[in-house]
Amino acid sequence: MRLIAPLLLALALWHGQALAGIETRQFESPQQEKDYKELVFELRCLVCQNQNLADSNAELAVDLRNEVFRMLKEGKSKQEVLDFMVARYGNFVLYKPPVDRATSLLWFGPVVMLAIGLLIVIVFIRRHRNRPGEDNPDEVIPEDDF
Amino acid sequence: MKAKFLIPLVLFIALAVLLGIGLGLNPKEVPSPLVGKPAPRLSLPALDNPERIVTTEEFRGKPWLLNVWATWCVSCRAEHRLLVELSKHTNVPIVGLDYKDEADAAKQWLRQLGNPYVVTAFDERGRIAIDWGVYGTPETYVIDKDGIIRYKQIGPIDANVLQEKILPLIRQLQEEAA
Numbered sequence: 001m002r003l004i005a006p007l008l009l010a011l012a013l014w015h016g017q018a019l020a021g022i023e024t025r026q027f028e029s030p031q032q033e034k035d036y037k038e039l040v041f042e043l044r045c046l047v048c049q050n051q052n053l054a055d056s057n058a059e060l061a062v063d064l065r066n067e068v069f070r071m072l073k074e075g076k077s078k079q080e081v082l083d084f085m086v087a088r089y090g091n092f093v094l095y096k097p098p099v100d101r102a103t104s105l106l107w108f109g110p111v112v113m114l115a116i117g118l119l120i121v122i123v124f125i126r127r128h129r130n131r132p133g134e135d136n137p138d139e140v141i142p143e144d145d146f
Numbered sequence: 147m148k149a150k151f152l153i154p155l156v157l158f159i160a161l162a163v164l165l166g167i168g169l170g171l172n173p174k175e176v177p178s179p180l181v182g183k184p185a186p187r188l189s190l191p192a193l194d195n196p197e198r199i200v201t202t203e204e205f206r207g208k209p210w211l212l213n214v215w216a217t218w219c220v221s222c223r224a225e226h227r228l229l230v231e232l233s234k235h236t237n238v239p240i241v242g243l244d245y246k247d248e249a250d251a252a253k254q255w256l257r258q259l260g261n262p263y264v265v266t267a268f269d270e271r272g273r274i275a276i277d278w279g280v281y282g283t284p285e286t287y288v289i290d291k292d293g294i295i296r297y298k299q300i301g302p303i304d305a306n307v308l309q310e311k312i313l314p315l316i317r318q319l320q321e322e323a324a
Contacts, residue, residue, distance in 0.1 A: 046281035087180075088278070089178075
């Protein structure tokens with residue numbers, strides 16, 4: 001039991017570091033800080049592809065975090081920073097890709113699948129309701145099976 | 147209605163084919179949005195002479211290659227031999243972009259392994275590479291006479307890529323420029 005407290009503390013410290021990176025940044029306004037945090041969480045690291053910029057310690061991620069910070073300090077808007085990244089790395093850098101032809105399957109696929117599923121269920125129920133009690137070889141379980 | 151029993155089989159085959167294709171793709175290859183667009187600015191000091199500024203404009207008028215490399219990059223070493231061969235057998239200028247490297251180590255590398263580059267731009271901090279959408283090394287861009295990026299190779303060039311993609315494209319671009 002005595003081990004648990006230090007372990008938890010270590011875990012908390014480690015987690016905090018991993019999230020924030022180890023960089024300290026001086027923001028000019030709370031809004032700027034908020035924009036920065038949102039951006040580094042929304043942008044994907046190109047090197048370790050399943051991490052966002054905030055999480056990644058890859059060198060390129062550090063450079064891109066600096067770039068985001070520099071652009072915000074220059075007074076660029078969030079959208080301008082996103083456009084800058086997309087122009088260089090494509091929509092792949094966005095964890096929330098825009099709706100276009102290439103991503104339409106991603107956005108609408110689940111809805112389409114759900115619709116197909118519902119359709120199958122409705123057709124199935126209707127078919128069985130329309131002939132209640134009729135001889136349906138699929139449904140009738142012969143009693144001598146038991 | 148015997149065909150009905152084939153439906154799951156057909157669905158299974160379709161899914162297997164789809165997943166099979168997915169397995170063959172390389173998720174590390176992110177298609178560059180820069181292909182078909184004007185090459186970004188270079189404007190960097192040359193590795194062997196910091197006074198000389200390498201710019202994109204000076205290569206206008208004929209097709210050229212930009213190869214991003216670094217001495218710490220293992221697969222760049224494997225690729226380097228092919229680049230040296232390429233520079234010997236074609237007249238297409240290969241421009242080096244030394245990415246986040248140490249100048250002395252890079253100069254030594256070129257002395258030891260041969261120098262296929264007409265000039266090497268030295269991007270010590272990797273800032274210009276961001277403009278080019280570089281996210282790993284090596285990467286190679288094929289740029290046409292008008293300064294438009296026509297192809298981007300992510301990862302090392304091997305004999306196959308060279309024969310099937312890069313050489314035919316260079317030939318085509320050189321004809322366009324002629």
